[in-house]
Amino acid sequence: MGGSKWSFSCSLFTFLFLITGTSTQDIIFPGKSIKDGETLVSAGGSFELGFFSPGSSKNRYVGIWYKKVSRLLWSSNVSRAARSPVMQLLESGNLVVKERNDNNLERITWESFDYPGDSFLPEMKIGRNFITGFERYLTSWKSTEDPAPGEYSIRIDPRGYPQFVLKKGSEVAFRGGSWDGLYFTVNPRLEQNPVFSYDFVLNSMEVYWEYKKQNSLCVSRLLLNPLGAMQHSVWNKRKHDWEILYTTLSERCTTYAFCGPYATCTANKFPPCACLEGYVAKSTTSGDPGSVDSSDGCIRMTPLNCHCKDRFFKHTRLKLPDTSQAWANSSMSLHECEELCLTNCSCTAYATLDILKGTGCLIWFNDIDMTEFDLGGQDLYVQLAASELDRIQRKTKPKEKLKVAIISISSLVAAGLLIPVFVLYVRKKQLRKKDEEKEVIELPMMVFKTVANATDNFSTNNLLGRGGFGAVYKVVKQSGVNLISLL
Structure with missing residues (x-):
């Protein structure tokens, strides 16, 4: 390396992102070199470049690493030249070759972040x-x-x-x-x-x-x-x-097309694969038409018929199917997406393109695979024959009625349990009130003359002090009872 040009040979250099080190400069100029044991450090001290050996390997490699951390990060091979180049390690960890005194990163000759x-x-x-x-x-x-x-x-x-x-x-x-x-x-x-x-x-x-x-x-x-x-x-x-x-x-549900077409994979269920509503497994050994034992996937129970106004069944919390053959439009609404899908007999499903904005259209024309999440995921509308959708709705109505009945009965039972508790609470409150009234009534009643005699006609010699309710007097025994008068 030297002269007016500076190239990086694929056979000589493999640039690697790792983590640890020390040094004082962040730029190498033509004609300069770094020896084993020497390093470059980015201006803010976040990244460092030098030689290292990964694990127990005896080979030496040029690497870039987080200066205060200790783990390998990236690698790259490239060969490129510049007229008056310098190599600089940026604070982002990006190693760049650029023209001297040109700090515009849009015009760099080479950067490790490309690899x-x-x-x-x-x-x-x-x-x-x-x-x-x-x-x-x-x-x-x-x-x-x-x-x-x-x-x-x-x-x-x-x-x-x-x-x-x-x-x-x-x-x-x-x-x-x-x-x-x-x-x-x-x-x-x-x-x-x-x-x-x-x-x-x-x-x-x-x-x-x-x-x-x-x-x-x-x-x-x-x-x-x-x-x-x-x-x-x-x-x-x-x-x-x-x-x-x-x-x-x-886990296995992350494997590509693990359950096959028209089946969902749910990680916390066994078996994890299940056919979508309106579909049946191509091959099964369990006897359950909704259970999928292999990646064969599922097929429709009733074929689509474009002339009978096929419709869509909504599935929720899904990882959307493979989009490598999907069609996308960012400006359409979800309703327009549905209408477009209905006009094409090859359309199998559609979804919103951008859930943040609630706009855009994604349409599938091929078999679809899906993963079901407990939380998150997205809505997917899968096309079914109208007759099949009617059958599903008839099947789910009794379940919905049962669900409503269970909720109603649960509410009545809860109310039945709360009413006695409320009655007991009110009764206890009434008894407590009566006891308080009884205590007030049972306080000893005295006439003025008795109090005056007990305090020696409110003599100052018997005055103990004054409070918020008036004067407090010491009393003498009257018929075996000690009295205090508050006036």
């Missing part, structure tokens, strides 16, 4: 440029000690309506869902919050997703580990360790 490796940091992007075809995506390591690209990657699939996917090699292993205005439907926990903000951009030039820190003191990362699990963690200063906020791929 995230296995870690995704605030201000990084995952997505694709539609004009150039350039793609930013995460790639797992081969192992915890080998930062060579592993078999898993996280990408934005741009087909149909773009969605978040995890691939194992060239196959989709996990579908994170599409962006609904608040979060990817697989994970409601990605909703906007006081700590992180999330942004999904889709236009004619590009599609990408990024997240930012609302609190500059928060140290955060999204890591794709060698087993294909994605973990969102923050650094716990008190414990000096990463604290995992959530992990994907923690």
Whole structure:
């Protein structure tokens, strides 16, 4: 490296995001070098660049890490040149090659954030440029000690309506869902919050997703580990360790198309797969037409008939189906979406595109797979034959009546239990009032003459003092009774 040009050779350098270190400068000029044991530190001291060996490996790699933390973050290979370049480690952790004295980050020659490796940091992007075809995506390591690209990657699939996917090699292993205005439907926990903000951009030039820190003191990362699990963690200063906020791929319902078409997967149920209303399993060994034993999925009980005014059944709390072949329109209303779906015999389902604004239309023309959530998720309207929908409604009416009856009976029972309690309360209050009145009546009554004699005609010699009710007198015994007069 030297002279007027500075290139990065793929065979010589693998840039990696890890975590630990020390140094004094954040820029390298042409003709300068960093030796093993020397480092670059960003201006604010958040990130550091130097040499490291992951795990027990004896190999040495160039890496970038959080300066006060201790875990590998990202990797990248690239070769690029500039006329009068310098390399600078920014406070965001982004290593950039740029023209000397040009601080416009829009004109940088190369940046490590374009090659995230296995870690995704605030201000990084995952997505694709539609004009150039350039793609930013995460790639797992081969192992915890080998930062060579592993078999898993996280990408934005741009087909149909773009969605978040995890691939194992060239196959989709996990579908994170599409962006609904608040979060990817697989994970409601990605909703906007006081700590992180999330942004999904889709236009004619590009599609990408990024997240930012609302609190500059928060140290955060999204890591794709060698087993294909994605973990969102923050650094716990008190414990000096990463604290995992959530992990994907923690159960079978996250497996791509686990239950097959027209079936939902519910993690806390057994068996987890069940056919949608109006559908029956293609193959089953349980004898239950609604139970799905394999990924064969389900088929309609009654075929659609466009001339009989087919209608839609509403399902709630779902991860929306695969959108790689879906059609989207951001300006249509939900009613317009329904009308459009009814005019096409190939339409299978529709949903709101943006739940935050309550606008937009997503339409599916292919078989659909779904996951059901206890909380969160989205509404999906699945097309059924009119006769089948009538049958479902007739079947559910007795259940609704039973539900109303149960609620009514429960209310009556509750009222029946409360009435005796209320009567006892009123009775006890009345008895307490009578007792108080009796106590007042039973106080000894005295005439003025008796009191005057007892106080020696209110003599000052018997005056004890004065209070809020008048003078207080000491009394002498009258027929064996001590008296005090308050006047």
